[in-house]
Amino acid sequence: MHNLQDYFAHQPDSHRIAVLTISIFVFWNIENALALDMNYKKWRHALTNSYFMLVDAPVQFVLGVALAFATGWVAMHQFGLIYWLPLPNVFTQFVVSFVLLDLLEYVYHRFMHIFTPLWMVHLVHHSDRNLDSSTVLREHPLETGVRLTLLVLWVFVTGAGLWMVLARQFFQVISNVFTHSNFRLNDKLDRVLSLLIVTPNMHHVHHHYQQPYTDTNYGDVLSVWDRIFGTFSRLSADEVVFGVDTHMALEENADFKNLLAMPFGPHRESEDFSEEWVWQNA
Template sequence: MKNLINYFNSAPDFHRVLLLSFSFFLFWNIEYFYEHAKNKVSHLWLNAKFMLTAAPVQFVLGYLMNFVLKWTQNHEFGLFHQIQKVNALTLFILTFLYLDFCEYAYHLLMHKVKKLWKFHLVHHADKQLDVSTTLREHPGETTIRLLFTTLWVFLGGVSLWALIFRQFIQIFSNVLAHTEVRLPEKVDSWLSYLFVTPNFHHVHHHYLQPYTDTNYGDVLSIWDRIFGTFAQLPKEAVVFGVDTHFDECNLNTFSKLLTIPLISDKSSVKINMKG
Protein backbone atom coordinates (compact mmCIF):
# COMPACT_ATOMS: atom_id res chain seq x y z
CA MET A 1 0.00 0.00 0.00
CA LYS A 2 2.92 2.30 0.74
CA ASN A 3 4.15 1.99 -2.85
CA LEU A 4 0.68 2.87 -4.15
CA ILE A 5 0.53 5.93 -1.91
CA ASN A 6 3.95 7.08 -3.10
CA TYR A 7 2.93 6.59 -6.73
CA PHE A 8 -0.38 8.47 -6.50
CA ASN A 9 1.24 11.27 -4.51
CA SER A 10 3.59 11.91 -7.42
CA ALA A 11 1.71 10.55 -10.46
CA PRO A 12 2.09 13.01 -13.36
CA ASP A 13 -1.05 14.27 -15.07
CA PHE A 14 -0.20 12.55 -18.33
CA HIS A 15 -0.69 9.16 -16.63
CA ARG A 16 -4.39 9.99 -16.27
CA VAL A 17 -4.44 11.11 -19.89
CA LEU A 18 -2.90 7.78 -20.89
CA LEU A 19 -5.53 5.87 -18.90
CA LEU A 20 -8.32 7.90 -20.49
CA SER A 21 -6.83 7.33 -23.94
CA PHE A 22 -6.44 3.59 -23.36
CA SER A 23 -9.98 3.21 -21.96
CA PHE A 24 -11.38 5.29 -24.79
CA PHE A 25 -9.52 3.35 -27.48
CA LEU A 26 -10.52 0.00 -25.98
CA PHE A 27 -14.25 0.64 -25.62
CA TRP A 28 -14.57 2.68 -28.83
CA ASN A 29 -13.23 -0.27 -30.81
CA ILE A 30 -15.47 -2.71 -28.94
CA GLU A 31 -18.41 -0.49 -29.90
CA TYR A 32 -17.28 -0.39 -33.50
CA PHE A 33 -16.94 -4.17 -33.66
CA TYR A 34 -20.24 -5.05 -31.98
CA GLU A 35 -22.58 -2.15 -32.80
CA HIS A 36 -21.39 -0.99 -36.25
CA ALA A 37 -22.99 2.41 -35.60
CA LYS A 38 -22.92 4.95 -38.43
CA ASN A 39 -21.14 8.30 -38.26
CA LYS A 40 -18.98 7.23 -35.31
CA VAL A 41 -15.95 9.19 -36.54
CA SER A 42 -17.87 12.44 -37.13
CA HIS A 43 -19.63 11.97 -33.78
CA LEU A 44 -16.28 11.46 -32.07
CA TRP A 45 -14.86 14.56 -33.76
CA LEU A 46 -17.79 16.68 -32.58
CA ASN A 47 -17.60 15.54 -28.95
CA ALA A 48 -13.79 15.63 -28.83
CA LYS A 49 -13.90 19.38 -29.46
CA PHE A 50 -15.13 19.81 -25.89
CA MET A 51 -11.62 18.85 -24.77
CA LEU A 52 -10.47 22.21 -26.16
CA THR A 53 -12.75 24.10 -23.75
CA ALA A 54 -12.16 21.71 -20.83
CA ALA A 55 -8.36 22.00 -20.87
CA PRO A 56 -7.99 25.68 -19.87
CA VAL A 57 -10.66 25.34 -17.16
CA GLN A 58 -8.92 22.28 -15.72
CA PHE A 59 -5.57 24.03 -15.89
CA VAL A 60 -6.75 27.13 -13.98
CA LEU A 61 -8.86 25.32 -11.39
CA GLY A 62 -6.10 22.78 -10.94
CA TYR A 63 -4.13 25.49 -9.14
CA LEU A 64 -7.05 26.08 -6.79
CA MET A 65 -7.31 22.35 -6.10
CA ASN A 66 -3.58 22.10 -5.33
CA PHE A 67 -3.84 25.05 -2.95
CA VAL A 68 -6.78 23.47 -1.11
CA LEU A 69 -5.02 20.09 -0.87
CA LYS A 70 -1.90 21.68 0.62
CA TRP A 71 -3.87 23.97 2.96
CA THR A 72 -6.02 21.20 4.43
CA GLN A 73 -2.93 19.01 4.84
CA ASN A 74 -0.89 21.72 6.58
CA HIS A 75 -3.78 22.74 8.87
CA GLU A 76 -5.10 19.19 9.37
CA PHE A 77 -8.52 20.48 8.37
CA GLY A 78 -11.46 18.35 7.29
CA LEU A 79 -13.33 15.20 8.14
CA PHE A 80 -10.58 12.67 7.49
CA HIS A 81 -8.03 14.52 9.59
CA GLN A 82 -10.30 13.87 12.57
CA ILE A 83 -10.13 10.11 12.06
CA GLN A 84 -7.33 8.62 14.10
CA LYS A 85 -5.58 5.24 13.92
CA VAL A 86 -7.00 4.16 10.58
CA ASN A 87 -4.82 2.20 8.17
CA ALA A 88 -4.29 3.43 4.60
CA LEU A 89 -6.65 0.91 2.99
CA THR A 90 -9.52 1.79 5.33
CA LEU A 91 -8.83 5.49 4.79
CA PHE A 92 -9.00 5.02 1.01
CA ILE A 93 -12.28 3.08 1.20
CA LEU A 94 -13.84 5.76 3.41
CA THR A 95 -12.54 8.53 1.13
CA PHE A 96 -13.82 6.71 -1.95
CA LEU A 97 -17.29 6.30 -0.44
CA TYR A 98 -17.34 9.96 0.65
CA LEU A 99 -16.31 11.32 -2.76
CA ASP A 100 -18.61 8.96 -4.64
CA PHE A 101 -21.57 10.07 -2.55
CA CYS A 102 -20.59 13.70 -3.19
CA GLU A 103 -20.55 12.99 -6.93
CA TYR A 104 -24.03 11.48 -6.63
CA ALA A 105 -25.24 14.61 -4.82
CA TYR A 106 -23.57 16.89 -7.38
CA HIS A 107 -25.16 15.00 -10.27
CA LEU A 108 -28.59 15.23 -8.66
CA LEU A 109 -28.15 18.99 -8.20
CA MET A 110 -27.23 19.39 -11.87
CA HIS A 111 -30.61 17.91 -12.73
CA LYS A 112 -32.75 19.58 -10.08
CA VAL A 113 -31.40 23.16 -10.16
CA LYS A 114 -32.66 24.79 -13.34
CA LYS A 115 -29.66 27.02 -13.99
CA LEU A 116 -27.26 24.11 -13.50
CA TRP A 117 -29.34 21.80 -15.68
CA LYS A 118 -28.94 24.15 -18.67
CA PHE A 119 -25.21 23.33 -18.68
CA HIS A 120 -25.63 19.60 -18.00
CA LEU A 121 -28.21 19.45 -20.79
CA VAL A 122 -25.40 19.63 -23.35
CA HIS A 123 -24.22 16.21 -22.18
CA HIS A 124 -27.74 14.72 -22.24
CA ALA A 125 -28.55 16.19 -25.65
CA ASP A 126 -26.39 13.54 -27.32
CA LYS A 127 -28.77 11.24 -29.23
CA GLN A 128 -25.97 8.82 -30.18
CA LEU A 129 -24.58 7.76 -26.82
CA ASP A 130 -21.15 6.17 -26.99
CA VAL A 131 -17.77 6.56 -25.27
CA SER A 132 -17.22 9.95 -26.92
CA THR A 133 -20.20 11.27 -24.93
CA THR A 134 -17.87 11.10 -21.91
CA LEU A 135 -16.00 14.07 -23.40
CA ARG A 136 -19.16 16.07 -24.09
CA GLU A 137 -19.21 18.53 -21.21
CA HIS A 138 -19.97 22.24 -21.54
CA PRO A 139 -17.10 24.40 -20.17
CA GLY A 140 -19.63 25.93 -17.77
CA GLU A 141 -20.31 22.49 -16.32
CA THR A 142 -16.60 21.70 -16.21
CA THR A 143 -16.15 24.81 -14.06
CA ILE A 144 -19.10 23.94 -11.80
CA ARG A 145 -17.99 20.30 -11.42
CA LEU A 146 -14.40 21.16 -10.49
CA LEU A 147 -15.53 23.80 -8.00
CA PHE A 148 -17.81 21.27 -6.34
CA THR A 149 -15.00 18.71 -6.28
CA THR A 150 -12.72 21.26 -4.66
CA LEU A 151 -15.40 21.92 -2.04
CA TRP A 152 -15.72 18.19 -1.27
CA VAL A 153 -11.93 17.91 -0.96
CA PHE A 154 -11.84 20.94 1.36
CA LEU A 155 -14.63 19.71 3.65
CA GLY A 156 -13.26 16.18 3.74
CA GLY A 157 -9.60 17.07 4.09
CA VAL A 158 -9.00 14.52 1.35
CA SER A 159 -5.42 13.37 0.80
CA LEU A 160 -3.83 13.89 -2.61
CA TRP A 161 -3.01 10.20 -3.11
CA ALA A 162 -6.56 9.08 -2.27
CA LEU A 163 -8.05 11.68 -4.63
CA ILE A 164 -5.80 10.70 -7.55
CA PHE A 165 -6.27 6.96 -6.88
CA ARG A 166 -10.02 7.43 -7.06
CA GLN A 167 -9.76 9.52 -10.22
CA PHE A 168 -7.98 6.64 -11.96
CA ILE A 169 -10.89 4.34 -11.10
CA GLN A 170 -13.41 7.05 -11.99
CA ILE A 171 -11.93 7.62 -15.46
CA PHE A 172 -12.22 3.96 -16.42
CA SER A 173 -15.71 3.66 -14.89
CA ASN A 174 -17.09 6.75 -16.65
CA VAL A 175 -15.83 5.68 -20.07
CA LEU A 176 -17.28 2.19 -19.55
CA ALA A 177 -20.63 3.59 -18.39
CA HIS A 178 -21.07 5.55 -21.63
CA THR A 179 -20.21 2.77 -24.04
CA GLU A 180 -23.13 1.79 -26.25
CA VAL A 181 -22.36 -1.93 -25.78
CA ARG A 182 -24.51 -3.33 -22.97
CA LEU A 183 -23.54 -6.18 -20.68
CA PRO A 184 -25.46 -9.47 -20.72
CA GLU A 185 -28.47 -9.04 -18.46
CA LYS A 186 -27.44 -11.83 -16.08
CA VAL A 187 -24.00 -10.29 -15.61
CA ASP A 188 -25.44 -6.80 -15.22
CA SER A 189 -28.05 -7.91 -12.67
CA TRP A 190 -25.22 -8.78 -10.29
CA LEU A 191 -22.60 -6.19 -11.20
CA SER A 192 -25.00 -3.22 -11.13
CA TYR A 193 -25.91 -3.91 -7.52
CA LEU A 194 -22.64 -2.23 -6.63
CA PHE A 195 -21.19 -0.56 -9.74
CA VAL A 196 -22.47 1.74 -12.47
CA THR A 197 -22.66 -0.28 -15.70
CA PRO A 198 -23.57 0.74 -19.27
CA ASN A 199 -27.03 -0.84 -18.81
CA PHE A 200 -27.51 1.17 -15.62
CA HIS A 201 -26.31 4.47 -17.08
CA HIS A 202 -28.22 4.13 -20.37
CA VAL A 203 -31.45 4.50 -18.39
CA HIS A 204 -30.21 7.86 -17.11
CA HIS A 205 -29.78 9.03 -20.71
CA HIS A 206 -33.29 7.96 -21.76
CA TYR A 207 -35.15 10.92 -23.28
CA LEU A 208 -38.26 10.74 -21.09
CA GLN A 209 -38.97 11.47 -17.45
CA PRO A 210 -38.89 10.04 -14.88
CA TYR A 211 -35.95 8.05 -16.23
CA THR A 212 -33.77 11.10 -16.96
CA ASP A 213 -33.85 11.80 -13.22
CA THR A 214 -32.71 8.34 -12.14
CA ASN A 215 -29.42 6.43 -11.86
CA TYR A 216 -27.21 9.36 -10.86
CA GLY A 217 -24.36 7.17 -9.56
CA ASP A 218 -20.78 7.95 -10.55
CA VAL A 219 -18.78 4.76 -9.87
CA LEU A 220 -21.07 3.09 -7.33
CA SER A 221 -24.76 2.41 -7.90
CA ILE A 222 -25.58 1.96 -4.21
CA TRP A 223 -26.66 5.57 -3.63
CA ASP A 224 -29.48 5.28 -6.17
CA ARG A 225 -30.75 2.16 -4.45
CA ILE A 226 -30.47 3.75 -1.00
CA PHE A 227 -32.19 7.02 -1.96
CA GLY A 228 -34.82 5.60 -4.30
CA THR A 229 -33.50 7.00 -7.59
CA PHE A 230 -32.79 3.62 -9.19
CA ALA A 231 -34.63 2.55 -12.36
CA GLN A 232 -34.36 -0.13 -15.04
CA LEU A 233 -35.29 -0.24 -18.73
CA PRO A 234 -34.73 -2.93 -21.37
CA LYS A 235 -32.37 -2.04 -24.20
CA GLU A 236 -35.12 -1.77 -26.81
CA ALA A 237 -37.00 0.82 -24.70
CA VAL A 238 -34.08 3.24 -24.30
CA VAL A 239 -34.00 6.30 -26.59
CA PHE A 240 -31.22 8.80 -26.00
CA GLY A 241 -31.74 12.55 -25.80
CA VAL A 242 -34.02 14.94 -23.88
CA ASP A 243 -37.73 15.14 -24.71
CA THR A 244 -38.08 18.85 -23.92
CA HIS A 245 -35.08 19.83 -26.06
CA PHE A 246 -35.19 17.64 -29.15
CA ASP A 247 -34.48 20.64 -31.37
CA GLU A 248 -31.27 21.16 -29.40
CA CYS A 249 -30.52 17.42 -29.54
CA ASN A 250 -30.35 17.76 -33.32
CA LEU A 251 -27.62 20.40 -33.14
CA ASN A 252 -24.55 19.01 -34.86
CA THR A 253 -22.01 21.81 -34.58
CA PHE A 254 -19.76 22.57 -31.66
CA SER A 255 -20.52 26.30 -31.63
CA LYS A 256 -24.27 25.70 -31.52
CA LEU A 257 -23.96 23.18 -28.69
CA LEU A 258 -22.09 25.78 -26.66
CA THR A 259 -25.12 28.09 -26.93
CA ILE A 260 -27.62 25.59 -25.45
CA PRO A 261 -27.44 27.13 -21.92
CA LEU A 262 -28.32 30.50 -23.49
CA ILE A 263 -31.45 29.23 -25.27
CA SER A 264 -34.71 30.35 -23.70
CA ASP A 265 -36.87 27.63 -22.20
CA LYS A 266 -39.74 28.96 -24.31
CA SER A 267 -37.87 27.98 -27.46
CA SER A 268 -37.67 24.34 -26.40
CA VAL A 269 -40.46 22.28 -27.88
CA LYS A 270 -41.49 18.94 -26.48
CA ILE A 271 -41.81 16.37 -29.23
CA ASN A 272 -43.92 13.23 -29.14
CA MET A 273 -41.60 10.67 -30.71
CA LYS A 274 -44.52 8.35 -31.47
CA GLY A 275 -46.18 11.02 -33.56
Protein backbone atom coordinates (compact mmCIF):
# COMPACT_ATOMS: atom_id res chain seq x y z
CA MET A 1 0.00 0.00 0.00
CA HIS A 2 2.89 2.33 0.87
CA ASN A 3 4.43 1.83 -2.56
CA LEU A 4 1.12 2.63 -4.28
CA GLN A 5 0.62 5.69 -2.08
CA ASP A 6 4.11 6.91 -2.97
CA TYR A 7 3.62 6.22 -6.66
CA PHE A 8 0.33 8.12 -6.96
CA ALA A 9 1.54 10.99 -4.73
CA HIS A 10 4.39 11.57 -7.22
CA GLN A 11 2.80 10.23 -10.41
CA PRO A 12 4.39 12.07 -13.39
CA ASP A 13 2.03 13.80 -15.85
CA SER A 14 3.46 11.59 -18.59
CA HIS A 15 2.08 8.49 -16.80
CA ARG A 16 -1.39 10.03 -16.57
CA ILE A 17 -1.34 10.83 -20.29
CA ALA A 18 -0.08 7.27 -20.96
CA VAL A 19 -3.02 5.72 -19.03
CA LEU A 20 -5.45 7.75 -21.16
CA THR A 21 -3.64 7.00 -24.43
CA ILE A 22 -3.30 3.26 -23.75
CA SER A 23 -6.98 3.02 -22.67
CA ILE A 24 -8.12 4.72 -25.88
CA PHE A 25 -5.76 2.52 -27.95
CA VAL A 26 -7.08 -0.70 -26.35
CA PHE A 27 -10.80 0.20 -26.59
CA TRP A 28 -10.34 1.72 -30.09
CA ASN A 29 -9.12 -1.69 -31.29
CA ILE A 30 -11.89 -3.59 -29.50
CA GLU A 31 -14.33 -1.22 -31.22
CA ASN A 32 -12.81 -2.07 -34.58
CA ALA A 33 -13.79 -5.69 -33.94
CA LEU A 34 -17.12 -5.26 -32.14
CA ALA A 35 -18.42 -1.81 -33.14
CA LEU A 36 -22.14 -1.11 -33.21
CA ASP A 37 -21.59 1.40 -35.98
CA MET A 38 -18.56 1.94 -38.23
CA ASN A 39 -20.47 4.07 -40.70
CA TYR A 40 -18.53 7.28 -39.96
CA LYS A 41 -15.05 8.72 -40.45
CA LYS A 42 -13.53 7.43 -37.23
CA TRP A 43 -10.11 9.12 -37.47
CA ARG A 44 -11.55 12.52 -38.42
CA HIS A 45 -14.08 12.24 -35.61
CA ALA A 46 -11.28 11.36 -33.14
CA LEU A 47 -9.16 14.29 -34.36
CA THR A 48 -12.00 16.76 -33.71
CA ASN A 49 -12.51 15.35 -30.21
CA SER A 50 -8.77 15.32 -29.48
CA TYR A 51 -8.49 19.11 -30.05
CA PHE A 52 -10.24 19.47 -26.69
CA MET A 53 -7.09 18.14 -25.00
CA LEU A 54 -5.22 21.25 -26.15
CA VAL A 55 -7.79 23.78 -24.91
CA ASP A 56 -8.45 21.87 -21.66
CA ALA A 57 -4.74 21.61 -20.75
CA PRO A 58 -4.30 25.19 -19.35
CA VAL A 59 -7.47 24.79 -17.22
CA GLN A 60 -6.21 21.43 -15.96
CA PHE A 61 -2.82 22.97 -15.13
CA VAL A 62 -4.25 25.89 -13.08
CA LEU A 63 -6.77 23.74 -11.20
CA GLY A 64 -4.12 21.03 -10.78
CA VAL A 65 -2.08 23.57 -8.76
CA ALA A 66 -5.20 24.38 -6.70
CA LEU A 67 -5.82 20.65 -6.17
CA ALA A 68 -2.24 20.10 -4.96
CA PHE A 69 -2.68 22.98 -2.51
CA ALA A 70 -6.07 21.71 -1.24
CA THR A 71 -4.92 18.10 -0.78
CA GLY A 72 -1.73 19.31 0.95
CA TRP A 73 -3.71 21.55 3.30
CA VAL A 74 -6.24 18.87 4.37
CA ALA A 75 -3.41 16.36 4.96
CA MET A 76 -1.47 18.85 7.09
CA HIS A 77 -4.53 19.77 9.18
CA GLN A 78 -6.05 16.25 9.16
CA PHE A 79 -9.21 17.98 7.95
CA GLY A 80 -12.22 16.29 6.33
CA LEU A 81 -14.53 13.29 6.63
CA ILE A 82 -11.88 10.60 6.21
CA TYR A 83 -10.18 11.93 9.35
CA TRP A 84 -13.37 12.48 11.33
CA LEU A 85 -14.95 9.09 10.59
CA PRO A 86 -13.68 6.11 12.63
CA LEU A 87 -11.64 4.57 9.81
CA PRO A 88 -9.03 2.07 11.02
CA ASN A 89 -6.37 2.43 8.31
CA VAL A 90 -5.26 4.13 5.14
CA PHE A 91 -6.91 1.47 2.94
CA THR A 92 -10.40 2.16 4.37
CA GLN A 93 -9.69 5.89 4.06
CA PHE A 94 -8.97 5.32 0.37
CA VAL A 95 -12.15 3.26 -0.17
CA VAL A 96 -14.31 5.90 1.54
CA SER A 97 -12.64 8.74 -0.39
CA PHE A 98 -13.18 6.79 -3.65
CA VAL A 99 -16.91 6.42 -2.93
CA LEU A 100 -17.28 10.07 -1.86
CA LEU A 101 -15.42 11.35 -4.94
CA ASP A 102 -17.67 9.20 -7.11
CA LEU A 103 -20.74 10.66 -5.39
CA LEU A 104 -19.44 14.15 -6.25
CA GLU A 105 -19.19 13.15 -9.93
CA TYR A 106 -22.81 11.97 -9.86
CA VAL A 107 -24.06 15.20 -8.22
CA TYR A 108 -21.95 17.44 -10.47
CA HIS A 109 -23.25 15.57 -13.55
CA ARG A 110 -26.87 16.10 -12.47
CA PHE A 111 -26.18 19.82 -11.95
CA MET A 112 -24.81 20.00 -15.51
CA HIS A 113 -28.17 18.70 -16.76
CA ILE A 114 -30.46 20.72 -14.46
CA PHE A 115 -29.20 24.30 -14.84
CA THR A 116 -29.50 25.74 -18.35
CA PRO A 117 -26.13 27.62 -18.50
CA LEU A 118 -24.35 24.46 -17.27
CA TRP A 119 -26.30 22.31 -19.72
CA MET A 120 -25.21 24.55 -22.61
CA VAL A 121 -21.60 23.73 -21.65
CA HIS A 122 -22.18 20.01 -21.06
CA LEU A 123 -24.18 19.82 -24.32
CA VAL A 124 -20.86 19.86 -26.20
CA HIS A 125 -20.06 16.39 -24.83
CA HIS A 126 -23.58 15.12 -25.55
CA SER A 127 -23.70 16.52 -29.08
CA ASP A 128 -21.40 13.75 -30.35
CA ARG A 129 -23.41 11.82 -32.97
CA ASN A 130 -20.88 8.97 -33.04
CA LEU A 131 -20.14 7.94 -29.50
CA ASP A 132 -16.84 6.09 -29.24
CA SER A 133 -13.67 5.93 -27.14
CA SER A 134 -12.57 9.40 -28.32
CA THR A 135 -15.78 11.02 -26.97
CA VAL A 136 -14.16 10.87 -23.54
CA LEU A 137 -11.88 13.73 -24.68
CA ARG A 138 -14.79 15.89 -25.78
CA GLU A 139 -15.21 18.20 -22.80
CA HIS A 140 -15.53 21.98 -23.20
CA PRO A 141 -12.84 23.85 -21.18
CA LEU A 142 -15.61 25.61 -19.21
CA GLU A 143 -16.87 22.19 -18.10
CA THR A 144 -13.33 21.15 -17.15
CA GLY A 145 -13.20 24.34 -15.05
CA VAL A 146 -16.51 23.63 -13.29
CA ARG A 147 -15.68 19.96 -12.69
CA LEU A 148 -12.21 20.57 -11.27
CA THR A 149 -13.31 23.55 -9.14
CA LEU A 150 -15.96 21.36 -7.51
CA LEU A 151 -13.33 18.65 -7.01
CA VAL A 152 -11.02 21.12 -5.20
CA LEU A 153 -13.91 22.23 -2.94
CA TRP A 154 -14.92 18.59 -2.33
CA VAL A 155 -11.37 17.82 -1.13
CA PHE A 156 -12.01 20.19 1.79
CA VAL A 157 -15.14 18.20 2.72
CA THR A 158 -13.75 14.69 2.22
CA GLY A 159 -10.11 15.22 3.26
CA ALA A 160 -8.96 13.15 0.25
CA GLY A 161 -5.19 13.22 -0.24
CA LEU A 162 -3.52 13.86 -3.61
CA TRP A 163 -2.58 10.19 -4.02
CA MET A 164 -6.22 9.17 -3.35
CA VAL A 165 -7.53 11.59 -5.99
CA LEU A 166 -4.93 10.44 -8.52
CA ALA A 167 -5.40 6.73 -7.75
CA ARG A 168 -9.12 7.17 -8.29
CA GLN A 169 -8.42 9.07 -11.50
CA PHE A 170 -6.48 6.02 -12.76
CA PHE A 171 -9.62 3.85 -12.51
CA GLN A 172 -11.85 6.70 -13.65
CA VAL A 173 -9.97 7.22 -16.93
CA ILE A 174 -10.11 3.52 -17.84
CA SER A 175 -13.78 3.34 -16.83
CA ASN A 176 -14.74 6.48 -18.81
CA VAL A 177 -13.05 5.28 -22.00
CA PHE A 178 -14.72 1.86 -21.56
CA THR A 179 -18.23 3.30 -21.01
CA HIS A 180 -17.99 5.57 -24.09
CA SER A 181 -16.76 2.76 -26.34
CA ASN A 182 -18.79 1.93 -29.40
CA PHE A 183 -19.71 -1.61 -28.39
CA ARG A 184 -22.13 -3.24 -26.01
CA LEU A 185 -21.66 -5.97 -23.45
CA ASN A 186 -23.66 -9.15 -23.59
CA ASP A 187 -26.93 -8.54 -21.75
CA LYS A 188 -26.31 -11.07 -18.97
CA LEU A 189 -22.81 -9.76 -18.27
CA ASP A 190 -24.16 -6.21 -18.31
CA ARG A 191 -26.86 -7.00 -15.77
CA VAL A 192 -24.23 -8.34 -13.36
CA LEU A 193 -21.57 -5.67 -13.90
CA SER A 194 -24.03 -2.77 -13.85
CA LEU A 195 -25.02 -3.72 -10.31
CA LEU A 196 -21.73 -2.13 -9.24
CA ILE A 197 -20.10 -0.21 -12.09
CA VAL A 198 -21.22 1.89 -15.04
CA THR A 199 -21.11 -0.11 -18.30
CA PRO A 200 -21.15 1.00 -21.96
CA ASN A 201 -24.77 -0.24 -22.14
CA MET A 202 -25.67 2.14 -19.30
CA HIS A 203 -23.76 5.19 -20.54
CA HIS A 204 -25.02 4.76 -24.11
CA VAL A 205 -28.57 5.31 -22.79
CA HIS A 206 -27.38 8.58 -21.20
CA HIS A 207 -26.21 9.63 -24.68
CA HIS A 208 -29.58 8.82 -26.31
CA TYR A 209 -30.78 11.89 -28.23
CA GLN A 210 -34.16 12.27 -26.53
CA GLN A 211 -35.58 12.66 -23.06
CA PRO A 212 -36.28 11.12 -20.63
CA TYR A 213 -33.20 8.95 -21.32
CA THR A 214 -30.66 11.82 -21.46
CA ASP A 215 -31.54 12.59 -17.85
CA THR A 216 -30.76 9.07 -16.58
CA ASN A 217 -27.61 7.02 -15.86
CA TYR A 218 -25.47 9.90 -14.58
CA GLY A 219 -23.01 7.61 -12.78
CA ASP A 220 -19.27 8.00 -13.32
CA VAL A 221 -17.51 4.80 -12.14
CA LEU A 222 -20.06 3.31 -9.70
CA SER A 223 -23.62 2.64 -10.84
CA VAL A 224 -25.02 2.56 -7.30
CA TRP A 225 -25.95 6.28 -7.23
CA ASP A 226 -28.36 5.91 -10.16
CA ARG A 227 -29.97 2.97 -8.39
CA ILE A 228 -30.20 4.79 -5.04
CA PHE A 229 -31.52 8.07 -6.50
CA GLY A 230 -33.88 6.43 -9.04
CA THR A 231 -32.16 7.59 -12.24
CA PHE A 232 -31.20 4.16 -13.60
CA SER A 233 -32.61 3.19 -17.00
CA ARG A 234 -32.18 0.65 -19.79
CA LEU A 235 -32.69 0.94 -23.54
CA SER A 236 -31.78 -1.69 -26.14
CA ALA A 237 -28.91 -1.06 -28.56
CA ASP A 238 -31.18 -0.80 -31.63
CA GLU A 239 -33.25 1.94 -29.97
CA VAL A 240 -30.34 4.18 -28.94
CA VAL A 241 -29.52 7.14 -31.20
CA PHE A 242 -26.55 9.23 -30.07
CA GLY A 243 -26.73 13.02 -29.86
CA VAL A 244 -29.11 15.67 -28.53
CA ASP A 245 -32.37 16.31 -30.35
CA THR A 246 -31.82 20.10 -30.32
CA HIS A 247 -28.33 19.85 -31.89
CA MET A 248 -28.36 17.04 -34.46
CA ALA A 249 -26.97 18.94 -37.49
CA LEU A 250 -23.47 17.70 -38.29
CA GLU A 251 -22.28 21.12 -39.57
CA GLU A 252 -22.70 22.23 -35.98
CA ASN A 253 -21.52 19.31 -33.91
CA ALA A 254 -18.66 17.91 -36.00
CA ASP A 255 -16.75 21.20 -36.33
CA PHE A 256 -14.37 22.11 -33.48
CA LYS A 257 -14.82 25.91 -33.72
CA ASN A 258 -18.59 25.52 -33.64
CA LEU A 259 -18.31 23.20 -30.65
CA LEU A 260 -16.24 25.73 -28.71
CA ALA A 261 -18.90 28.37 -29.42
CA MET A 262 -21.84 26.05 -28.68
CA PRO A 263 -22.34 27.07 -24.99
CA PHE A 264 -22.79 30.71 -26.11
CA GLY A 265 -25.34 29.88 -28.80
CA PRO A 266 -29.09 30.13 -28.31
CA HIS A 267 -30.75 27.62 -26.00
CA ARG A 268 -33.17 25.50 -28.00
CA GLU A 269 -36.16 23.46 -27.00
CA SER A 270 -36.77 19.92 -28.23
CA GLU A 271 -39.77 21.16 -30.23
CA ASP A 272 -37.34 22.90 -32.64
CA PHE A 273 -36.04 19.49 -33.67
CA SER A 274 -36.60 17.85 -37.05
CA GLU A 275 -36.71 14.01 -37.31
CA GLU A 276 -34.73 14.03 -40.55
CA TRP A 277 -31.47 14.90 -38.69
CA VAL A 278 -31.48 11.47 -37.06
CA TRP A 279 -30.90 9.81 -40.42
CA GLN A 280 -28.13 12.13 -41.49
CA ASN A 281 -24.81 10.24 -41.53
CA ALA A 282 -21.36 11.50 -40.59
